[in-house]
Amino acid sequence: MDPDSVRETDRVPHGGTTDPTVRDCSANVNPETPEGVESVYRDALEAAGRYPDDAYPDFRAAAGEYVDCEADRVVPTAGGLAAIRLAIGVAVEPGDEVLVPAPSFGEYAREVRLQGGEPRFVPHDEVLSADPDDCALAIVCTPNNPTGETADPDALADFARRCEECATALLVDEAFLGFTSLPSAASLGIETVIVARSLTKLFGLPGLRAGFAVAQGPLGDALERARPAWSLGTPAARVGAHCLRDEGFVRETRTRVDRERKRLRDGLEATGFAVDPSEAPFVLVDCGDRDVDAVLTHAREAGIVLRDARTFRDLDSHVRIAVRDRETTDLVLEVLDGG
Structure with a gap:
């Protein structure tokens, strides 16, 4: 920051x-909340006397299966907001401009400003047609909060490719996408795309603080290097993996x-x-x-x-x-x- x-x-x-x-x-x-959460939490709490396995193999595997990507592209975080902060932290430097939808989640602009960046606000329903050139990062929220509309997958894919062409990172916040059957942007396989996911909303566990980011290539490496050690507690990791597998x-x-x-x-x-x-x-x-x-x-x-x-x-x-x-x-x- x-x-x-x-x-x-x-x-x-x-x-x-x-x-x-x-x-x-x-x-x-x-x-x-999914059946069995209390039992998984109790068992995990007994194991909380030791530090978590910082590799989080089971959580990464469950998250990768959930969004249809390789497990090694998953970066565990303490909630979706932690994934957003991590993404903006590695993509934005002081003086950078960032495309930010409006109205939308207020933390986007706040996190950009904490990095010394400048939000360039764009109407939420016009972000995918905006020009990302000269921006360090563009942000898409799907479904958008608070309006509720989803981004058309084809239009999102086209926008992601345009961001890639001008070396602009794209953060896709999918905190509420699990309530739909739409595919995750993680399946695009584009190295300039970062997906942020939250387990808070869909699985009814806001106090657990579990989420993850998905990325690959240099951005994926940067997220993994920058994330805090033990970025998920043992209960959050185990309960999170349990929930993600409950189709x-x-x-x-x-x-x-x-x-x-x-x-x-x-x-x-x-x-x-x-x-x-x-x-x-x-x-x-x-x-x-x-x-x-x-x-x-x-x-x-x-x-x-x-x-x-x-x-x-x-x-x-x-x-x-x-x-x-x-x-x-x-x-x-x-x-x-x-x-």
Whole structure:
């Protein structure tokens, strides 16, 4: 990181609440976890009296199988954000410009600034047609957070090749891609592409802090050299590998999220809200003439926490609502219909 930039860069807001008495629809986390997680965690905790195997062979193998790439291209990280930080850290130097989608995950711009780089904001739905020349890095989020749309695989592949031609690294954040059946950009096999993956959202384990990056060639070597030693704790590595191999859980989650997202969107639109199309476990809702603070307060008083999406760049009348279970969907629709 650039020391001068660190002193000038603030933290960014996120969803999530520590209050166990409310339904948290502000963080996009699966309310379910794979069967057997507790048993795997207990066994791993017993082994936590020793340092982890820093090679992480089983975790790398499971992650490679999950995104269809060789295990030696996987770089274990303590969550998807750690993978993003690592990627930006090896690709960006002070003074570099970086293509950053907007509105999108606020940590991209923050991490770029921490490195002394300068974000060049591009509308989120125009990133794949932007010119990456003269940029050290371009960032794509698919599905994009908070809008929920996915990048067309062919357009993404074409953009990745254009980035390769002008020696621009491409970071593809696939934190929510597991909720879809779309292929990972890891399968492109392009040396300038870095994929960031999170186990937080799909497997319902935000406190575990497990994720990984995927890269190859010089960038892959740089990520592996730069990652901290023991970048995953033993419980995170073992539980993570267990989750990544549970194909049935992934299929069931996708089915449930697709169903509840449609119910949530249809119900909100019937109430007069405008809802962006989404393939993610959340929807972006335009409150229109409604007062956003009043919507948030009304929901909170009914025991539901929504995400104030005005904290995202270029949004001024929006909330983001996570897709959870049927009971929560019904409650959200009932509360917002009365608000």
